[in-house]
Amino acid sequence: MHYIMTFVWSFLLVAMLNYVAGSIGGNAFDFMAGVTVSIVLAILVLIITTIIPDESPADV
Structure with missing residues (x-):
């Protein structure tokens, strides 16, 4: 459960963060980039x- 919630x-x-930073920068929302970064962040944590x-x- 600890791994899932992380x-x-x-x-x-x-x-x-991806949505807000993309909106401020005028970029489109990229879902797969967010998933990739979140997997890396979860493993790092x-x-x-x-x-x-x-x-x-x-x-x-």
């Missing part, structure tokens, strides 16, 4: 979450 949120945020440890550092 993709859903990345897709929604990238699609929104999942990699970062596996690298960062879950436990907090010990108090010295």
